[in-house]
Amino acid sequence: MKTIIKSFLLSAVAIFLIASPASAKKLKFAYVMHDLPEGIFWNTVYDGMKKACADLDSMDHLEVECEMVGTPYNVVNQVNNLRAVIGSGVDGIVSTIIDDEKMDAVFQEALDRGIPIISANTDDAKGSDGNPRLAYVGSNLYNAGYDLCVAAVALVPEGPIHALLGHNDVTQNFAIQRNAGHEDCLKDFAAANPDREVTWEVVEITMDGPTIQSRVGAYILSEPKTNIYLETGIWHLHVSQTLEEMGKQPGEIILAGYGAYSSLISRMKEGWVQLTNDQGAWLQGYLPIIQLYLIDMGFQPFDVQTDSALNGVITEEIARDLDVESPRIWKM
Amino acid sequence: MKLLLKKIIDTPGISALIILILILLAFQIYTGGLFFNPYNIELILTIWPELGIVVIGVVILMIAREFDLSVGSTFALSPMLMQYLFAHTPLNPWSTIFLGLAAAALVGLVNGMLTIYKRIPSFIVTLGMLFIVRSIVVALVTRHDKADEFPMDFFIYDFGLIRASFIWFIGITLILGYVLHRTNFGNWIYATGGQTEAAQNMGIPVNKVKIGCFMLCSVLSGFAGIIQSFRAGGFVLPNLGTGMELEVIAAAVVGGTALFGGYGSVLGALVGALLIRTIDNGFIMSRVPIEYFRTALGLMIIGAVLVNTDLQRWAQGIRAGNNSDKKDT
Amino acid sequence: MSSISKNNNNSSVIMEGKNLNKWYKGIHALKNVSFELGEKEVVGLVGDNGAGKSTLIKILSGAHRQDEGQIFFQGNEVSLSSPRDSMNLGIETIYQYTALVPQMSIARNIFIGREPVLFRLGPIAYIDYKKMGIEALEALRNVGFELRSPDTPIDELSGGERQGVTIARAMYFKTKVMILDEPTNHLSIKETNKVLGWVEDLKHQGITAIFITHNLHHVYPIADKLIVLSRGEKIADIKKEDTSIEELTNLIV
Numbered sequence: 001m002k003t004i005i006k007s008f009l010l011s012a013v014a015i016f017l018i019a020s021p022a023s024a025k026k027l028k029f030a031y032v033m034h035d036l037p038e039g040i041f042w043n044t045v046y047d048g049m050k051k052a053c054a055d056l057d058s059m060d061h062l063e064v065e066c067e068m069v070g071t072p073y074n075v076v077n078q079v080n081n082l083r084a085v086i087g088s089g090v091d092g093i094v095s096t097i098i099d100d101e102k103m104d105a106v107f108q109e110a111l112d113r114g115i116p117i118i119s120a121n122t123d124d125a126k127g128s129d130g131n132p133r134l135a136y137v138g139s140n141l142y143n144a145g146y147d148l149c150v151a152a153v154a155l156v157p158e159g160p161i162h163a164l165l166g167h168n169d170v171t172q173n174f175a176i177q178r179n180a181g182h183e184d185c186l187k188d189f190a191a192a193n194p195d196r197e198v199t200w201e202v203v204e205i206t207m208d209g210p211t212i213q214s215r216v217g218a219y220i221l222s223e224p225k226t227n228i229y230l231e232t233g234i235w236h237l238h239v240s241q242t243l244e245e246m247g248k249q250p251g252e253i254i255l256a257g258y259g260a261y262s263s264l265i266s267r268m269k270e271g272w273v274q275l276t277n278d279q280g281a282w283l284q285g286y287l288p289i290i291q292l293y294l295i296d297m298g299f300q301p302f303d304v305q306t307d308s309a310l311n312g313v314i315t316e317e318i319a320r321d322l323d324v325e326s327p328r329i330w331k332m
Numbered sequence: 333m334k335l336l337l338k339k340i341i342d343t344p345g346i347s348a349l350i351i352l353i354l355i356l357l358a359f360q361i362y363t364g365g366l367f368f369n370p371y372n373i374e375l376i377l378t379i380w381p382e383l384g385i386v387v388i389g390v391v392i393l394m395i396a397r398e399f400d401l402s403v404g405s406t407f408a409l410s411p412m413l414m415q416y417l418f419a420h421t422p423l424n425p426w427s428t429i430f431l432g433l434a435a436a437a438l439v440g441l442v443n444g445m446l447t448i449y450k451r452i453p454s455f456i457v458t459l460g461m462l463f464i465v466r467s468i469v470v471a472l473v474t475r476h477d478k479a480d481e482f483p484m485d486f487f488i489y490d491f492g493l494i495r496a497s498f499i500w501f502i503g504i505t506l507i508l509g510y511v512l513h514r515t516n517f518g519n520w521i522y523a524t525g526g527q528t529e530a531a532q533n534m535g536i537p538v539n540k541v542k543i544g545c546f547m548l549c550s551v552l553s554g555f556a557g558i559i560q561s562f563r564a565g566g567f568v569l570p571n572l573g574t575g576m577e578l579e580v581i582a583a584a585v586v587g588g589t590a591l592f593g594g595y596g597s598v599l600g601a602l603v604g605a606l607l608i609r610t611i612d613n614g615f616i617m618s619r620v621p622i623e624y625f626r627t628a629l630g631l632m633i634i635g636a637v638l639v640n641t642d643l644q645r646w647a648q649g650i651r652a653g654n655n656s657d658k659k660d661t
Numbered sequence: 662m663s664s665i666s667k668n669n670n671n672s673s674v675i676m677e678g679k680n681l682n683k684w685y686k687g688i689h690a691l692k693n694v695s696f697e698l699g700e701k702e703v704v705g706l707v708g709d710n711g712a713g714k715s716t717l718i719k720i721l722s723g724a725h726r727q728d729e730g731q732i733f734f735q736g737n738e739v740s741l742s743s744p745r746d747s748m749n750l751g752i753e754t755i756y757q758y759t760a761l762v763p764q765m766s767i768a769r770n771i772f773i774g775r776e777p778v779l780f781r782l783g784p785i786a787y788i789d790y791k792k793m794g795i796e797a798l799e800a801l802r803n804v805g806f807e808l809r810s811p812d813t814p815i816d817e818l819s820g821g822e823r824q825g826v827t828i829a830r831a832m833y834f835k836t837k838v839m840i841l842d843e844p845t846n847h848l849s850i851k852e853t854n855k856v857l858g859w860v861e862d863l864k865h866q867g868i869t870a871i872f873i874t875h876n877l878h879h880v881y882p883i884a885d886k887l888i889v890l891s892r893g894e895k896i897a898d899i900k901k902e903d904t905s906i907e908e909l910t911n912l913i914v
Contacts, residue, residue, distance in 0.1 A: 040473060040570060170623075203616060204625055208575060209564060210379040211612060217375040218616040222366050238564060245378065245490070246371045263479065263567040342814075516776040516786045522765055523773050529759035533722070534774040535745035594764035 024063045029053070029292050030085040031068045031285070032095040033121065034078055040261075040330050041281050042070070045121070047327060048285025056293055066289060075099045082106045086115060092292030093117040097124045097131055107132050116295045120288045135301035137288045139280055140308070141174055144258075145181020145232070147309035148277050152228050152256040153189050155274055160197035161186075164219055166205040166212070166231035166239070166257075175232040178258070182230045209235055213242040220246070220253070227253055234259030240272040260314060261330045268319035276314050280306025282327045344588040345600025347643045351636050352607050359614035366617055370493065376609055377494050378563070381501030384605035385556040386576065387583045388508055389549035391601040394584055395512070396545040397525035397593025398447060398454040402439060403553040403580055405465035407573030410436045410554030411561035415568055416472040418482075425482045429558060436554030437547050439465055444543035454546075462577065470570045479566025488562045497559045504552070509598040521545060526594025583608045586636040607636065673700045674736075675869050676721075676752075676838055681730035683716050690716045691727070692893040698838065698871065701864050705880035706873045708890035709913060714873050717890070718840050721871075722754035723747035748774075751837035755827040757846055761815045768797035768811035771830045800833035801825070804859055821852030828859045832866055839863060840871045845879045857883050877913070881906055889913060 031049050035042055046068055053066035069085060071077040075098060085093060086109060093110055097103055097119045110117040111132055121138045124130035153161065165182050168175040179202065190198035203219055205212045212235045220226050220243070229239055236257035243253060250271035260278035267273050283306040295301050306312060314328070322328060340346055359367040366372070386403055393400055414432035417423050423431070443461055447454040489496040512518040523531035524538045531538050553573075561568045587604025589596030611632050620628050676698040683691040691713045698704055708714050719725040721732070723741040731738050734750050741747050747754070761770045777793050778786040797811040806825045815823060824844050831839045841860065845853045861883045863870045872880045880887070887904065889897035889912050897904075897912055 043473075206575075207571065209569070209572070210382055210560065210609075214375060214379055214609060214613045215616045218372060218613040221369055221372055222363060222617045222619075234569070241563065241565070242375065245374060261567070261569075263565045267565070339812075510787075511785060514788055514790070516778070516788060517784070519765075519769055519773060519776055519788065522769070523762045526762035526764040527759055529756065530762050531773065533724070533744050533754060533756060533759060535743065535748050536774045590764075594762065 024061050026063045028065045028090045029092045029289055030090045032081050032085060033070050034073050034096050034098045036070045036072060044281035044330050045285035048282035049289055052286040052289035075102050079106050086110050094120045094288040096122040098122055100124050100130050104131050116292060118288055118291055118301060121284050135291060135303050137304045138284055138306055140305050141177035142181045144277055144307040145178035146185045148256055148313060149182045149185035149230055151275050151309055151313055152230055152254050155254045156227055162225045163200040163228040163230055164226050165200055165202045167202050168207050168233040170204055178232040209238045213238050217242045229253055229255050231257035236273055237264045237267050240267055260328055262324055265319050265322055265329055268316055274316055277307050277312040278314055278328050280312045341643050344595055344597040345603050347640045348587045348600055348603040351639055352603050363617040374493050377498055380606055380609050381497045382556050382560045383609055384501055384602055385504055386553045387580050387601045387605040388598055389552035390580045391584045391589045391596045393545045393549045394589050395525045395596045396521050396542050398542055399458060400549050401458040401577040402461035402465055404573035404576030405462050406436050406439050406550045406553040407557035407576055408469045409465050411558045411568045412469045412472045416474045419474045433551055433554050436550040440547035440550030444546035448539045448542055473570050482566050484562040487559050505598055512598055522594055579608060582633050586633055588640055675700045677733040679731045681727045683728050690893050694895045696888055698869050700869060701867055702885045703864055703870045703883050705884035705887040706871055707877055712890040713893040714890055722840060753831040753836040754840040757843040760827045761823055763816035764814060766812045766814055767826055768793050770815055771797045771800060800829040803832055804829045820848050821855050824856045836868055838869045842873050877909055
């Protein structure tokens with residue numbers, strides 16, 4: 001009798017063990033950032049994070065949960081959010097670093113408790129020397145500018161180059177850094193190609209569609225030798241409309257900028273816009289979660305630039321194959 | 333002769349028109365004839381209506397002695413809601429356009445009700461609405477690829493030098509010009525803004541007049557926003573119209589509209605909007621260095637208003653000199 | 662407080678107030694005031710600041726409503742709940758500072774709210790400009806006021822000329838009772854006399870005028886009757902021939 005009960009119990013336990021998902025490993029990751037998860041950019045980041053989580057979760061031996069914790073730009077609140085996340089016992093943390101000093105301690109706290117923590121989107125100015133974070137996944141505005149310009153210049157293989165550098169706002173960091181990348185790339189290209197005439201001019205174009213159209217249109221009319229337009233923002237679509245109205249042919253002036261919204265991509269498919277950098281928004285959500293998983297598996301963490309030429313730049317060829325539902329296309 | 337001159341200068345917007353002509357000539361000379369290039373004219377005629385339609389609404393509201401700082405957000409709300417409804421409901425494109433404009437009218441109604449019945453200055457109410465409406469716009473951000481189904485030609489068909497939007501602009505200008513300058517309602521708007529108590533004492537429903545002006549201003553903003561979104565291929569960036577509130581007040585003031593009500597004209601609105609749009613364009617062609625661009629723009633705004641007031645003072649001087657009765661006071 | 666009240670047997674009363682009371686946030690601004698206005702009469706309404714003069718005229722002009730009491734117009738009890746109601750009966754009020762819109766032309770000011778219409782599209786009416794200009798000049802001429810152009814903005818007129826425009830407006834619209842709020846305030850002597858002349862003329866045009874002032878010397882020469890208010894109460898209601906400047910001055914002070 002006893003043996004019957006025993007074998008019954010054993011088989012019940014065995015069945016339970018085989019059928020139950022309890023055998024799966026549970027992982028909980030948190031993404032802490034300095035903004036509310038609203039707006040196009042963070043929405044896209046959020047989509048990326050959710051997809052990474054779902055992809056990992058779909059594996060039989062894994063059960064993964066992710067949450068995004070946002071607060072309007074405020075270091076103290078963000079540090080408090082990090083402490084709360086650490087206290088709740090997560091298995092890995094992604095966080096933006098919006099202060100070079102005030103966030104170091106809480107990062108160390110996480111590591112001391114054995115929770116891997118990496119930065120995304122915004123890093124310490126001194127990188128790993130300034131903060132104990134294990135890796136950084138995000139953009140590098142200057143490098144992105146440089147890369148985009150290199151790709152644009154490559155589309156004019158011979159003859160002189162005159163580039164109009166559309167600068168969206170001379171007081172804002174994103175525009176200043178990208179524009180510096182554009183200018184440095186042209187300087188380097190001119191130095192490396194003394195046989196070619198390379199000139200450029202920076203014009204502040206604002207962040208308003210019609211104003212940009214008016215200014216860029218006026219510039220191109222008065223400087224017909226312009227053959228490259230590089231913008232620090234997302235309005236190269238508007239410029240393409242003005243060029244069309246002015247009777248230019250697609251590709252007559254190389255248009256390059258940032259952003260990956262649907263109507264821009266369809267404009268690229270028509271050949272009116274040559275290059276755009278998607279800023280790696282989706283990757284900034286997807287990759288850090290994958291990194292945390294890799295760290296959990298024992299891999300060494302590594303930095304990723306999400307908007308490098310390799311990751312971020314969408315060419316006409318890439319655009320042609322992009323579906324409107326592709327995660328690379330911003331939700332707008 | 334002098335009196336005729338005075339009459340001309342007294343018309344709000346005329347001095348701005350004179351300034352505009354002088355500036356256009358200066359640009360033409362300075363750019364070596366490039367400015368009046370057909371492409372550039374086409375460029376300006378395309379973007380002028382989108383600002384001008386909003387400025388007309390703002391000028392009429394300012395004549396009624398109220399401000400609307402939320403125009404830029406309303407400008408984005410109409411097209412954004414239109415898109416959202418189109419993507420998420422079975423409504424046809426025309427219904428979504430109508431509902432987009434209705435939402436703008438609602439913003440105007442809220443602006444007006446809070447200003448009139450809660451006695452909060454419209455500057456504050458509409459500043460609040462600027463943020464509230466913008467956040468609604470961001471929340472409505474929609475991705476779709478059915479933009480082609482909108483009746484875009486009706487709003488932006490390209491006739492070559494002009495677009496359909498320019499015809500809309502002219503139509504709105506004529507209708508509102510007549511309403512403002514030739515009808516009883518226009519008379520009431522001027523009276524309400526010029527001296528509210530007097531208007532009230534003469535039995536004019538000043539509250540309704542003001543609320544009507546708020547709603548008109550919002551609907552015009554939404555309409556211009558829809559035009560601009562169609563021109564951008566039927567899609568809306570959530571920052572559409574950002575910063576527009578200051579641009580339109582600048583245009584209104586340059587066009588001779590008084591900041592404190594009772595004075596202004598539709599002609600002034602047209603000229604002010606055109607000045608703001610061409611100054612920009614002409615500066616680029618004249619290669620004003622990037623660092624000084626804002627300075628030049630600011631000087632131009634202040635300068636235009638200075639010339640405006642000086643001319644008006646001079647015109648009043650003509651009258652004072654001719655009138656002996658005036659010495660009694 | 663002494664009070665004089667003499668029975669005035671005016672044969673035809675145009676307007677009458679009975680036991681009017683008004684409170685503002687607990688302050689009893691008008692206390693049981695009754696009065697009669699005869700046809701073609703100039704009535705001087707005098708009293709110090711805070712006597713209740715402006716409360717009374719706000720009630721008569723329809724701007725505010727009395728809390729208690731009745732108003733009769735041409736023998737019928739009336740309810741005045743808006744300035745429109747009063748204007749429709751032929752009661753026109755000219756406020757000291759807010760009768761005219763300074764930025765607008767004389768013609769537009771005369772016809773504010775009663776624009777001559779050429780045609781109508783729903784609530785919007787197209788103004789008959791030609792008629793408006795001609796009629797405006799005509800109205801001004803009726804008060805002996807010659808102007809070159811009805812398009813002159815009000816803010817180019819002197820204070821006396823402005824009063825002339827408001828009086829011309831009231832006469833043009835066949836006003837029966839005209840309430841003038843301090844019409845001679847801040848005017849020069851010459852202009853004051855001009856305005857007093859216009860008010861006297863109103864009588865000949867068959868108009869009753871209520872002349873509100875704190876300056877007895879302005880109203881006394883042209884008034885038929887004087888009503889004195891003090892702290893919300895009527896303390897005198899007397900024909901001019903039954904009193905003197907001195908007697909009234911003592912009452913007010």
